[in-house]
Amino acid sequence: MKQGVHHIPYSETGFFSQLVADFLAEHPSIRPFYQYSPVKPDFEAAIRAKSTQPLDRELLVKALTVQYSQLEQDEQVKANIQLLGQADTYSVCTAHQPNIFTGYLYFICKILQTIKLAGELTAQFPGKHFVPVYYMGSEDADLDELGSIYLGNEKLTWKTDQAGAVGRMKTDGLQPMIDGIMKHVGYGPHAAELKEMLDEAYLHHENIQEATLYLVNRLFGRYGLVVLVPDTPLFKQQIKHVLKEELWQQSSYKVVSATTEKILQHHKVQASPREINLFYLQEGSRERIVKEGEVWKVLHTNVEFNEQSLKREIDEHPERFSPNVILRGILQETILPNIAFIGGGGEIAYWVELKALFGHHNVPYPVLLLRNSFLWVDKFSAERLQKLNISITEFFQETELLINSFVLKHTNANLVLKKEYDDIEILFAQMETKAKSIDVTLVASVNAELKKAMKSLGKIEHKFLRAEKKKFAWQSEQIRQLKARLFPGNSLQERRENFLPYYAEHGPAFFDRLLEALTPVTDKFCVITEEA
Numbered sequence: 142m143k144q145g146v147h148h149i150p151y152s153e154t155g156f157f158s159q160l161v162a163d164f165l166a167e168h169p170s171i172r173p174f175y176q177y178s179p180v181k182p183d184f185e186a187a188i189r190a191k192s193t194q195p196l197d198r199e200l201l202v203k204a205l206t207v208q209y210s211q212l213e214q215d216e217q218v219k220a221n222i223q224l225l226g227q228a229d230t231y232s233v234c235t236a237h238q239p240n241i242f243t244g245y246l247y248f249i250c251k252i253l254q255t256i257k258l259a260g261e262l263t264a265q266f267p268g269k270h271f272v273p274v275y276y277m278g279s280e281d282a283d284l285d286e287l288g289s290i291y292l293g294n295e296k297l298t299w300k301t302d303q304a305g306a307v308g309r310m311k312t313d314g315l316q317p318m319i320d321g322i323m324k325h326v327g328y329g330p331h332a333a334e335l336k337e338m339l340d341e342a343y344l345h346h347e348n349i350q351e352a353t354l355y356l357v358n359r360l361f362g363r364y365g366l367v368v369l370v371p372d373t374p375l376f377k378q379q380i381k382h383v384l385k386e387e388l389w390q391q392s393s394y395k396v397v398s399a400t401t402e403k404i405l406q407h408h409k410v411q412a413s414p415r416e417i418n419l420f421y422l423q424e425g426s427r428e429r430i431v432k433e434g435e436v437w438k439v440l441h442t443n444v445e446f447n448e449q450s451l452k453r454e455i456d457e458h459p460e461r462f463s464p465n466v467i468l469r470g471i472l473q474e475t476i477l478p479n480i481a482f483i484g485g486g487g488e489i490a491y492w493v494e495l496k497a498l499f500g501h502h503n504v505p506y507p508v509l510l511l512r513n514s515f516l517w518v519d520k521f522s523a524e525r526l527q528k529l530n531i532s533i534t535e536f537f538q539e540t541e542l543l544i545n546s547f548v549l550k551h552t553n554a555n556l557v558l559k560k561e562y563d564d565i566e567i568l569f570a571q572m573e574t575k576a577k578s579i580d581v582t583l584v585a586s587v588n589a590e591l592k593k594a595m596k597s598l599g600k601i602e603h604k605f606l607r608a609e610k611k612k613f614a615w616q617s618e619q620i621r622q623l624k625a626r627l628f629p630g631n632s633l634q635e636r637r638e639n640f641l642p643y644y645a646e647h648g649p650a651f652f653d654r655l656l657e658a659l660t661p662v663t664d665k666f667c668v669i670t671e672e673a
Contacts, residue, residue, distance in 0.1 A: 145672055146658045148665035151514070154537050156633050160408045161486045164493070165511060165664040170407035174400065174493040175509050180664050182508040184262060187480040188231060188269070190505040196478055197379060202226040204375040205367065212358055217365035221272040225367070225478065229269050232367075233259045235483040235512070236276040236473065239308050239353035240287045241299055241315070242322070242339070246635040246643075247485060247512065250659070252357070253652060254513045255483050256364045258661035271480075275357055275368045276473050279308020279350035280420070280463045282427040290639045291629070292325040305425045306463070308350030308372060315343045322641055329645025360652070371472060372422075377459035380472050383502060384419065384455050384462050388430070388437060391416045393467050396498045404494065411490030418467040427463055466491050467498070474504050481508040483661075488512075513659045515667040516627065516634055517643070523670050525623050529616060533627075533668050540624045540631075544617045566591075 152162045163171045165179055177183055205222045224230040235251040243249065252275055259273040281287060287307045288299040297318050303310045319339050326332055342356040354368050371377070377384075386392055397414040404410055420427045421439040428440045438445045446454060455462065464472055470492060473479065484492060492509055499506040518526070518533055526533060535543060569591040576583035629637040643651045658669045 145670040147668050147670075148660075148663070149534055149537070149668065151511075151664060151666055153534075154666050156514075156537070158486055158490070160490055160493075161511065163408070164489055171404070171493060174404065174496055176496060176506040177508045179508075179510055180662065182481070182510070182662060184265070184480060184508060187505070187508050188266070191231060191478055191480050191507075192228075194478075194503075194505055198226045198228070198478070200375055200379070201476060204373060205369065207375075208354070208368075208370055208373070209358075212355060214358070215362035215365070218358070218362050218367060221365045221367050224270045225272055227270070230272060230478060231262075231269065232272045232274045232477045232479045233262065233481045233483070234274045234276050234473065234477060234479045234507075236278055236469075236488075238278040238281040238283075238287050239349050240290075241318070241343075241349065242290050243353075243356070243640055244287065244290060246638050246640055247514070249640045249652070250515060250635060250655065251483055251485070251512045252361055252366060253656050254510075254659055254661050256361065256366055257656055257659055258481060258483070258510075259365075261661060273364070273366050274477060274479070275361075275366055276477075277308065277350060277353060277357075277368060277370050278469070279353070279370055279372050280306045280422065280427060281308070282306055282420075284310075290322075290641075291637055292322065292639060292642065294629075295321075295325070297321045303425065306372070306422060306427045308348065308353070308370070309422075309424070310349050312343050312346060312348060312352055319343065326642050326645035329642070331648035332645045334648065335641065335645050360649075363649075364656075369476070371476065372460065372463075374458070374460040376472070376476050377462065379475050380464075381455055381459050383468065383471055383475075384459065385452070387417060387419055387468065388432070388451060388455075391432075392501060393418050393498055396501050397467055397494055400494050400497050409490075410494065411487060412466045412494065414467045414494075415465070418465045420463040420465065422461050422463045430462075467495070470495055471499070471502055471504055474499070474507060479507050481510060483510045483512050485512050510662060511664075513661070513663065513667060514633065514635060515655065515659070515669055518627065518668060518670040520671045522623060522627055523672065525619060529619060529623075531620070533670070536624060536627060540621055543624065544620050547616060547620060 151157045151165060160171060164175070167178060167180075177187060202222060202225055205225070209218070209222065225232065233255050235255045237248050237251060240248060255273040255275070259271040262271040263269070282305055284301075284303070284307055288301070290297050299315060299318055301310065301314050319336070322339065323332065323336055326335065329335070338356065338359055342352045342359070346352040346355055350370050350372065354370060357366070357368050394414045394416045401410045401413065415429070417430050417432060419430050421430050421444060423442070423444070426442065428442055431438055431440060436445050436447060437451050470482075482492070489509065489511055496506050516533070529547070531547065535546065538546070569587060573584055573587045576587045627634060640651070647654070654669070658667055660667070
């Protein structure tokens with residue numbers, strides 16, 4: 142099976158924020174808030190900066206070895222974990238919450254982009270090694286976001302009354318969802334393999350982060366991807382000094398607030414800092430920490446600390462303290478020898494708030510890259526596009542605008558009344574001249590009548606188009622169906638669909654095809670067209 146690949150500038154898709162467009166264009170309104178160019182990054186400078194940061198590589202290897210001890214590992218994963226212990230090894234990282242069954246397609250894309258960039262950097266810098274890392278945001282507590290997937294037009298949701306960090310939730314009650322998944326994808330040539338994988342991940346592992354670790358390793362271990370679960374004492378103890386400063390001095394609130402005030406002059410702010418940007422993790426809960434007088438309280442619980450007991454808690458149980466988005470990156474970049482971080486538009490929006498905070502904590506700020514976005518045009522859709530003689534680029538328009546353009550392009554009738562508009566303007570220009578010669582106050586009346594005439598002509602033009610569209614009813618319906626297929630829910634395919642149907646159809650080769658098509662550093666949207 143062959144595929145065609147072409148690219149569209151993000152700014153021309155209509156699906157990305159102005160901040161993302163300005164970030165890629167390095168516009169002066171946002172450029173001061175990140176370190177390296179996102180389209181021509183200086184990786185060599187990022188490597189130099191990271192090489193000066195003290196890192197506990199021995200602890201990193203130890204923690205990852207423990208984490209992987211119960212998993213069957215690809216040899217390349219084993220090798221990459223050991224490489225992370227060497228001073229000439231750096232990581233390329235993406236992060237995401239443990240959405241059940243991986244959530245949206247862009248989860249897959251972020252990981253593949255990370256893998257490809259690590260490979261390209263290894264070739265670009267002989268003598269150095271680059272390891273792709275998926276950093277699991279398993280402490281996220283938003284089950285409404287993480288607990289559902291879409292297959293076709295059906296939303297499948299995990300029915301559970303558990304609360305707290307999703308990664309720590311027990312995998313109980315996921316069998317019905319797996320059954321529902323197989324009703325959708327059970328016909329595919331790789332369906333049996335897929336079912337065995339999902340069963341093993343979600344029915345034979347205790348919690349969601351262990352299930353996600355298994356599944357992501359099973360899918361991407363052959364590429365050498367290393368999965369890092371930060372919810373462990375070994376990792377959290379590395380930022381105990383950050384935790385203490387946050388709880389006693391609230392420095393991140395002051396530093397980030399100063400940045401967000403500047404960003405707000407041109408853009409919306411993605412994440413607003415709190416006075417304390419930490420949660421307290423317990424079984425079944427993840428609640429904010431607030432300070433009241435000389436006491437630190439955990440909201441919606443009976444847990445509270447004085448100065449002495451809080452210091453003891455941090456020293457003995459740092460894993461119970463969970464950073465929010467303001468501090469999460471500090472933990473990530475303290476653990477890893479990381480030089481590049483790949484994130485979506487929302488992640489870019491809050492990472493640009495953090496550059497000054499990284500400087501405050503003496504943590505090098507990485508190369509910040511927008512994740513790749515792609516549209517997969519299957520063979521059926523490609524054939525329909527060809528029959529309709531419409532380019533995929535045109536499909537980024539709104540549906541009715543697309544249909545109007547199609548009708549205007551293919552009709553034999555003259556639906557655009559350009560000559561009539563010109564004639565009316567000439568007529569009213571003559572009347573305006575005559576009005577001025579009679580009484581200058583009449584000019585306003587002439588102009589008012591011109592506006593009415595133009596509006597009436599527009600209504601007639603619209604009726605002409607509507608009548609002509611009836612002759613293209615079949616093609617219009619085909620366009621609507623194709624638009625719904627390629628842009629489900631009027632959104633990008635990657636923001637709605639899941640990888641499962643694609644895997645059931647193509648197996649691991651689906652990832653190979655994406656990997657081949659993706660460009661790790663780019664300012665363009667990728668369209669991948671399946672060909673016979």
